[in-house]
Amino acid sequence: MKMQGILASAAAVALVVALARPTTVDAQSGSELESRCAACHTLTKPANASVDRLWERKGPDLWYAGNKFNRAWLVQWLQKPTPIRPGGVLWFKHAKPGEPRDTLDPAAAGQHPAVDAATAAKLADELLTLKADGLVAEGAFKPEGVNLTMGQMSFGKLRGCVACHQDKAGQGGLSGPALIDAGQRLQPDYVLAYMKDPQQFDRYVWMPRVALSDADLQRLTGYVVSLGKENN
């Protein structure tokens, strides 16, 4: 009996040590990104892509953050995070049936933790190293001669982006990320690559691939990256 007690205590101590160890290792490795972000965000391309993974994940994937975000925006946003997705990472979890339409719980998006300026800069630098091989063609977006008016029309009823995304405050759908400040947030080549084929980034994500001509892709990208800029 006494021996059993000793064994149980030893097992409990071993378990505590085993559970504590990864935290210690992470802290020692110096990766702010791993220790602060990996609990909610995928930092490497997931091997288990599925519809269920989209339902289970706690935050958007960041494994291609280096292709996606502008550094200046990251540094600023990480210090003062504001909601990007009105319905949180998966809108359905926060939607309520109603009249004249379904609504979102105002607390849906939750509150992203804020960090100090030094940590924000460090995280931004680490995020910019996360790049997806071959998914985003550098220089694909050609800003010269883009017709923003045509881009806005494409974004609206011609191509229907507005069904899920807000391009201006109070205008547009709520299930996708708001694009009100997309020009500050996103890299143009990423916008073009994602619009061209969202399933290259996630086979199951609820933005489907729409057949867009090269001209469409250029003007839509031009319009999206004009949003939130001072001259817009």
Added chain:
Amino acid sequence: MLRWGLFGAAVVAFTGAIIIHQPARAGDEAKLRASAHLYDTYCAQCHGVNRNGKGINTIGLSVQPRDHSDKAGMSSLPIDEMKKAIRDGGASVNKSALMPPWASVLTDEQIDDMAVYLRSVCHCDEQK
């Protein structure tokens, strides 16, 4: 004696039919559940949590999405047109481009199953 023989054969046939039919029904139920889950993931954003065309995104839509719970409206919709609209988008069936094509996300089999699911949502195949 012949009567008893026929009766026995009928009992065997009836029991067999029940046994064969059960797994098929269980399979149908599983497909309906899978389609409902896909509907929640991809369709409800516009067509509504209650499948009534009142999704959260309708705030941004100039054309309102179809109400899938509307028996009269859905009953008149040919199933092939329904599948084409899902696969290739609203514009492919002369409807709004706000309904995107889902062929890059849903397989042909999932689209076929979704059409069956939609017929169950509207109770289109029920007498009353």
